[in-house]
Amino acid sequence: MRWTGRIRFLFLAPAVLWVLAFTVFPLGYSLYLAFFKVEQKVEIKRVQQPVLDDQGRPLLEDGQPKLRNVVLRETVTTTTFIGLDNFRRLLADPQVADAVRVTLVFLLLAVPAEIGLGFLLALLFNRRIMGRSVLRAAMILPIFATPLAVGYVFFTIFYEVGGPLAWTGIPWLSNPTWALVSVALVDIWQWTPFCFLVILAALQAVPDDLYEAARIDGASNWDLLTKVLVPLLTPTFVIVLLIRLAEALKLFDIPFAMTGGGPGTATQPYSMLAFRTGLRFFDLGYASAMAYGLLAVVMVVITLFFRRMRESYG
Amino acid sequence: MAEPAARRGASLADGLASLAAVLVAFVFLFPIYWAFSQSLRNPLDTFTVAGFGIPWVNFTPTLANWIDQVGTPETLRSLANSTIVASGAAALALLLGTPAAYAVARFRFARWKNRDITIWFLSQRVLPPVATVVPFYLVMRALGLLDTHLALILVNATFVLPFVVVILRQTFLDLPLELEEAALVDGASHWGAFWRIALPLAAPTLAATGLIVFAFTWNEFLFAVALSSRNAITVPVHIAGAVDTRGVQFWFMGVRAMTAIVPPVLIALLAQRYIVRGLTLGAVKG
Amino acid sequence: MHTRTMLLVGSAALALLAGTARAGQYVDWNADGTATLKLGPEYDNARITVPQSMLGSAFGPGKQPFKGVTISVTVNGAGPKGGISGPLYSFRPIWEEISGGKVNIVELPFAEHYTKMMLDLRNGTGQYDAFMVGAFWYGDIVPAGYGYQIDDLMKSGKYPQWSYDVMPPSLKTLHQWEGKSYGVLNDADGQVLYYRKSALENPEHRAAFKAQFGYDLPSPPATWQQLLDISKYFNGKNWDKNDAEPDSGTVLHLKVGEQGHYHFQSLSASFVINPGDKVTRTQNVYWFDPADMKPLINSPGHVKALEFLQELHKTGPAAQVGWSLGEAWDYFLRGKAVFVFSWGDVGALCQDKARSKIPGDxxxxxxxxxxEYWDFAKQSWVKLDKPRPVGNTTGGSWHGVISNYSANPEATYSFLSLMAIPPVSKLMAMYGWDGVDPGFSYQFLEEDGGTARLDEYVKAGWDPNDAKTYTKAYKALFYAPTTLTYLRIPGTFEYWDILDKNLSAAMSGAKNAKQALDDTAAAWQGVTNRIGRDKQLADYRAAIGYKE
Incomplete structure (x- = not known):
C-alpha cells in the first residue's frame, strides 16, 4: 500500500523542476537555434574611469583622480528565421553520412562483442574459481577508468613502432579500417566488464534446482546452455544491449584522445562531428540540427528500452 | 552458490577455469599497468623498451616525470577543481534526488504513475550530452557562469540525478515500511518519517551512491572542455593539455593518466556492491 | 626557489656596491646606461646587456609603470619547458620586476586554443589580454575588429624597441593586415629540408645509387623527384649504424588534426605556384581564384603533388600516418630517416644530445x-630544365596579438615586446626546446647578409657546419623569389581542417588523391557560401594583395 498526501509533490518537485530547467529548456533553446540564424556583433568603447576607494570616493594620485582603463561592450544580436535549411543541409552533408557510418560500424563491432564476451566471462566466473571476489573486483576497474585518459593510454599501447602490440605488425592506428577496430577494442575493454557484471548477477540468481531438473531430464551441457540459460537470460541481454546502444551513441572521449577522429575521418563519430561543428567552428544552428538528428535516433532506443523497463518498475 | 551440482568436485576443470580467470583479469588490468610503467620512464626509454616494460627489468625507472608534473600548479589546480566539482555535483544530486526517490518509493502518484515518473528521470541519462552541450554553453554564458565550478556542478548534477533516483528508490523500497508507519502513528509528519527513520537507514547506500556519482563527474570530459577555459579546468581537460603542438608527450601522459584514473577506480572498489544496480539504472538488482 | 633566494642575496649585495645603479633579481640597471637581463638555467643563465633605451622610456630604475596591472596571455600548452609557451615563463619574472605588473599564462591544448580564443572574442568576455596566435588566425581576428592595432605603441618609444625591418617581406606581411600592424615579433615558421649528409656523401651509396638510377646522387637534392629517388634508395637498408634495424627514406608527420597538412602545402607549392611579379588570377595564387573564390585546391598541380606525397610516404614508416611532429622528429633524431622536411625546431633539436644521436650530421x-608546374593560364604542364626555388612561410609563426578587449594594451604590449628585442629574439632562436625559430636578419650569418656570427651559435651548443647550412637554408627560404601564398581569411582554420582530414584520408589510403582534393574543394565551397562569398572574396583579395 502506498501513501497519498499532498506532501508527496513537495518531495518530488525540486528534482522535477531541476530537470525541466536544465534539460528541457536547453533542448528547447537548441531547437530554436536550429530554425534561426543568430548573429552577434560586439561593439566596444575604451574609456577611463576613476578608481574608487572603499567609501566610493575617487582615489587620488598626485592630486589627480586615479584612472583605470575600462572596455565597455555592447552586443548587437540579429536573428533571422531560416526554417528547415539546417535540416536539409544535414541530409545532404557527406560529412554527416560519413560520421553516421563510422558510428554504426562502431556499434556493430563493439556492442555484440561486449555482450558475447561478457556472457562467456560470466559463465567462466560462475564456476568455482579461486579468489573470485578479487578477480571480479579487478574486472570493475576499466568501467571507472577516466575514458579520456584511457584513450591516451591506448594511443601508447597501439603505438606501431616500439609499442607493446607492435610485434603483431598490425597498423593499429595508421590504417583507417584498423583504426576504427582499435577504437572498438578500447570500448570493448572498457565495457565488457559491465556486461559481465550484469550477466553474472543474473546467472547467480538462477536457482540451483533448475540445473538439477535439467540434469535429471538428461540434458547435455549444450542443451543446458541453449535451452535453459539463454532463454532465461534473454531479458537481461536485451537490457544490456539497449543500455550499451544508448551509451555507445555518445562515443567521444576515446577517439578524441586516441585518433583525433583520424586517419582522415575514419574514426570520427557523430557526436564528435556535432561537437566540432558547434564549439570549434561556431556553426551553432547546424550543430543544433545535428543534435536533433541524434536525438531522433536515441528516442527510438529510449522507447524500446523503457517499454522493457516498465516491467521492472511495475 | 549457483554452480551446477554436477560440477562440484570437478577440480581440474575448476583449476583451468581459475587460470583462465586470472589471465582475463590480467588482460583487463594491463592498460592501467602500462600507463604506470610509462610514467616511470625517461623520454629516451619511451619507444625502445622491450616486452612488458617492467621497471628494473626492462628499464631503470625514474620519478622525474611525477615530480615534474604533480608539483606544477596546473596539476594541483586541476585536481582541486575536479574534487570540488565532483563533490559539489554529488552533493547537489543527492540533495535533489533523495527526496524524489523517496516520493516514488513511498507515495502513490495517480495521473502520472510512479513508474512513469521514474522512467522520465531515467530518460535524462540516455540523452546524448552532445545534444545539450551547445545550449548549456549558451545558458552558462548568459548567466555569466562560464569557467566556474558552479557551471560544472550544475551540469553534472543534472546528468547524475537519474542514478541517484534509481538506486535510492530501490533502497527505500527494500526498507521495512513498518518503522515509518509507526512513526506516522506516533504523530510524526511524512517529512519527519523520511528524515529521522528512512534516511538514517539508507545512509550506507546514500554514501555509496555519492561515491559513484562522484566518479562519474570526475570522468566527465565533454562539458568540462566546453565550459572551462582557465580557472575551472578539471583533470581530464588538463590531461588533454599534455598534447602540445609537437604531439603527445608519452612520459607526462603516463603521470597525468594515472592521476586521473586512480581516484575513480578506488571509489569503484569501495562502492562495488551498488555498481550493477546503478549502471543498469536499477533494471538488474545485482 | 632555492636558486632564486641565492640570486636575491647576490643581487642585494651587488646593489650596495653599484652605487647609483640599481640591481634587481632579474634585471640590473647599470650605471653606464645599460641594463642586464638575467635569464634562468633553461637559457644557460645567459646575461643579456642592452642600452636602457632599448627597453623603452617607460622603464628604468625605480619605475614600475604597470604596478597593480595583471595581464593574461594564452598560448599553446607545452609547459614551462615547452615550445612557444616556455619563453613566456622565462621572461615573466623579468617583466614583472621592471613593470610591477603580473602575468597570467594560460596554456591551452593546441586543439582548443583557437576555440577558446574565438569564444572569448566573439562573446566579448575579455578574459585574455593577448593570444600567442598562429598567423592563419588573422582572418578570424582582424577583419572582425578583435585585434588591437599596435602602430602607435611601436612608435611611442615608451616600450621595448624592435622593428619589422629585420623581417623578410614574406614574414612581415604575416604580422600586418592591410598595412596596419598587429603582431609582435616572436617566431618565424617555414619548412626546410634536413638531410643526413654522411649518408648522401658516402662513396659506396653514391656508386650504388648511380648504378640504380643512372645519375650522380645530388647532395642535397634540387628537385622533389630526385629526393624521391634518394628516399627509395635508402629506405629499407640499414645505412645508419645507431641500431641494427633497417632505416627509412623520408619521415613525415601526418596525424590528422596535428598540422600534417603543412607537409602538403610546402611540397605542393612548387607544383602549383605560377611565377610572376604580382598577384594575378593565375600568378602567385594557390588557394582560391581571386575572381570568384572558386577553390584551386583540386587543380592538376595540387593533385599531382598529393600523388607525389603518397609515393614519398611509402619510403617512410607506415605508422607515420598517425604521427605528430614529436614522433616524426624523434625518428629522424634517432638516425632512422635520411630526410625530414619540417620547421626550424629540428635543426636546433639535432644539437640536443639528450634527444639526438646526429649532432653534426x-x-x-x-x-x-x-x-614541372601546372600553368593556370594555359591549363597545361610547364617542364623546367632548371628547378626554381619556391619559398614558404608554412606554419603559425606563433606570436602575440593583443585583444581589442584588453583593458591594458600598453602593459600587454610591453611584455610581448620584451621578447621581441633583437638580442632576446636572437638568443631564443638558438635554442631548440623553446620552439622559437629563426627568420630575422640578426639570426642569419654575416656571410648570408645577416648580423649573427658563427661563434655565437657554437657558444649556444651548435655544431658549426649544422649552424651554417641551417641559417643559410632559412635565409634562402624566406627570401625566395616565389613564395607559397599564406591563407589568412575568415574561416581559415575550418578550410584547413577540411583539407587536413582529406589529406589524411588520402595518405591512409581511404581516398585517392583526386577524390580527396575534389571533396576538399566541394566542402570549401560550402564554407565560403556560409560565411558569405562576397565578404570572403574581399578579405581574400586583401590578404593576398590582389587588385582587379
Missing amino acids: CAAAMLPSSN
Whole structure:
C-alpha cells in the first residue's frame, strides 16, 4: 500500500523542476537555434574611469583622480528565421553520412562483442574459481577508468613502432579500417566488464534446482546452455544491449584522445562531428540540427528500452 | 552458490577455469599497468623498451616525470577543481534526488504513475550530452557562469540525478515500511518519517551512491572542455593539455593518466556492491 | 626557489656596491646606461646587456609603470619547458620586476586554443589580454575588429624597441593586415629540408645509387623527384649504424588534426605556384581564384603533388600516418630517416644530445622544387630544365596579438615586446626546446647578409657546419623569389581542417588523391557560401594583395 498526501509533490518537485530547467529548456533553446540564424556583433568603447576607494570616493594620485582603463561592450544580436535549411543541409552533408557510418560500424563491432564476451566471462566466473571476489573486483576497474585518459593510454599501447602490440605488425592506428577496430577494442575493454557484471548477477540468481531438473531430464551441457540459460537470460541481454546502444551513441572521449577522429575521418563519430561543428567552428544552428538528428535516433532506443523497463518498475 | 551440482568436485576443470580467470583479469588490468610503467620512464626509454616494460627489468625507472608534473600548479589546480566539482555535483544530486526517490518509493502518484515518473528521470541519462552541450554553453554564458565550478556542478548534477533516483528508490523500497508507519502513528509528519527513520537507514547506500556519482563527474570530459577555459579546468581537460603542438608527450601522459584514473577506480572498489544496480539504472538488482 | 633566494642575496649585495645603479633579481640597471637581463638555467643563465633605451622610456630604475596591472596571455600548452609557451615563463619574472605588473599564462591544448580564443572574442568576455596566435588566425581576428592595432605603441618609444625591418617581406606581411600592424615579433615558421649528409656523401651509396638510377646522387637534392629517388634508395637498408634495424627514406608527420597538412602545402607549392611579379588570377595564387573564390585546391598541380606525397610516404614508416611532429622528429633524431622536411625546431633539436644521436650530421637546405608546374593560364604542364626555388612561410609563426578587449594594451604590449628585442629574439632562436625559430636578419650569418656570427651559435651548443647550412637554408627560404601564398581569411582554420582530414584520408589510403582534393574543394565551397562569398572574396583579395 502506498501513501497519498499532498506532501508527496513537495518531495518530488525540486528534482522535477531541476530537470525541466536544465534539460528541457536547453533542448528547447537548441531547437530554436536550429530554425534561426543568430548573429552577434560586439561593439566596444575604451574609456577611463576613476578608481574608487572603499567609501566610493575617487582615489587620488598626485592630486589627480586615479584612472583605470575600462572596455565597455555592447552586443548587437540579429536573428533571422531560416526554417528547415539546417535540416536539409544535414541530409545532404557527406560529412554527416560519413560520421553516421563510422558510428554504426562502431556499434556493430563493439556492442555484440561486449555482450558475447561478457556472457562467456560470466559463465567462466560462475564456476568455482579461486579468489573470485578479487578477480571480479579487478574486472570493475576499466568501467571507472577516466575514458579520456584511457584513450591516451591506448594511443601508447597501439603505438606501431616500439609499442607493446607492435610485434603483431598490425597498423593499429595508421590504417583507417584498423583504426576504427582499435577504437572498438578500447570500448570493448572498457565495457565488457559491465556486461559481465550484469550477466553474472543474473546467472547467480538462477536457482540451483533448475540445473538439477535439467540434469535429471538428461540434458547435455549444450542443451543446458541453449535451452535453459539463454532463454532465461534473454531479458537481461536485451537490457544490456539497449543500455550499451544508448551509451555507445555518445562515443567521444576515446577517439578524441586516441585518433583525433583520424586517419582522415575514419574514426570520427557523430557526436564528435556535432561537437566540432558547434564549439570549434561556431556553426551553432547546424550543430543544433545535428543534435536533433541524434536525438531522433536515441528516442527510438529510449522507447524500446523503457517499454522493457516498465516491467521492472511495475 | 549457483554452480551446477554436477560440477562440484570437478577440480581440474575448476583449476583451468581459475587460470583462465586470472589471465582475463590480467588482460583487463594491463592498460592501467602500462600507463604506470610509462610514467616511470625517461623520454629516451619511451619507444625502445622491450616486452612488458617492467621497471628494473626492462628499464631503470625514474620519478622525474611525477615530480615534474604533480608539483606544477596546473596539476594541483586541476585536481582541486575536479574534487570540488565532483563533490559539489554529488552533493547537489543527492540533495535533489533523495527526496524524489523517496516520493516514488513511498507515495502513490495517480495521473502520472510512479513508474512513469521514474522512467522520465531515467530518460535524462540516455540523452546524448552532445545534444545539450551547445545550449548549456549558451545558458552558462548568459548567466555569466562560464569557467566556474558552479557551471560544472550544475551540469553534472543534472546528468547524475537519474542514478541517484534509481538506486535510492530501490533502497527505500527494500526498507521495512513498518518503522515509518509507526512513526506516522506516533504523530510524526511524512517529512519527519523520511528524515529521522528512512534516511538514517539508507545512509550506507546514500554514501555509496555519492561515491559513484562522484566518479562519474570526475570522468566527465565533454562539458568540462566546453565550459572551462582557465580557472575551472578539471583533470581530464588538463590531461588533454599534455598534447602540445609537437604531439603527445608519452612520459607526462603516463603521470597525468594515472592521476586521473586512480581516484575513480578506488571509489569503484569501495562502492562495488551498488555498481550493477546503478549502471543498469536499477533494471538488474545485482 | 632555492636558486632564486641565492640570486636575491647576490643581487642585494651587488646593489650596495653599484652605487647609483640599481640591481634587481632579474634585471640590473647599470650605471653606464645599460641594463642586464638575467635569464634562468633553461637559457644557460645567459646575461643579456642592452642600452636602457632599448627597453623603452617607460622603464628604468625605480619605475614600475604597470604596478597593480595583471595581464593574461594564452598560448599553446607545452609547459614551462615547452615550445612557444616556455619563453613566456622565462621572461615573466623579468617583466614583472621592471613593470610591477603580473602575468597570467594560460596554456591551452593546441586543439582548443583557437576555440577558446574565438569564444572569448566573439562573446566579448575579455578574459585574455593577448593570444600567442598562429598567423592563419588573422582572418578570424582582424577583419572582425578583435585585434588591437599596435602602430602607435611601436612608435611611442615608451616600450621595448624592435622593428619589422629585420623581417623578410614574406614574414612581415604575416604580422600586418592591410598595412596596419598587429603582431609582435616572436617566431618565424617555414619548412626546410634536413638531410643526413654522411649518408648522401658516402662513396659506396653514391656508386650504388648511380648504378640504380643512372645519375650522380645530388647532395642535397634540387628537385622533389630526385629526393624521391634518394628516399627509395635508402629506405629499407640499414645505412645508419645507431641500431641494427633497417632505416627509412623520408619521415613525415601526418596525424590528422596535428598540422600534417603543412607537409602538403610546402611540397605542393612548387607544383602549383605560377611565377610572376604580382598577384594575378593565375600568378602567385594557390588557394582560391581571386575572381570568384572558386577553390584551386583540386587543380592538376595540387593533385599531382598529393600523388607525389603518397609515393614519398611509402619510403617512410607506415605508422607515420598517425604521427605528430614529436614522433616524426624523434625518428629522424634517432638516425632512422635520411630526410625530414619540417620547421626550424629540428635543426636546433639535432644539437640536443639528450634527444639526438646526429649532432653534426644534420644538414639543412632550402626545400627542393618540382621539375614541372601546372600553368593556370594555359591549363597545361610547364617542364623546367632548371628547378626554381619556391619559398614558404608554412606554419603559425606563433606570436602575440593583443585583444581589442584588453583593458591594458600598453602593459600587454610591453611584455610581448620584451621578447621581441633583437638580442632576446636572437638568443631564443638558438635554442631548440623553446620552439622559437629563426627568420630575422640578426639570426642569419654575416656571410648570408645577416648580423649573427658563427661563434655565437657554437657558444649556444651548435655544431658549426649544422649552424651554417641551417641559417643559410632559412635565409634562402624566406627570401625566395616565389613564395607559397599564406591563407589568412575568415574561416581559415575550418578550410584547413577540411583539407587536413582529406589529406589524411588520402595518405591512409581511404581516398585517392583526386577524390580527396575534389571533396576538399566541394566542402570549401560550402564554407565560403556560409560565411558569405562576397565578404570572403574581399578579405581574400586583401590578404593576398590582389587588385582587379
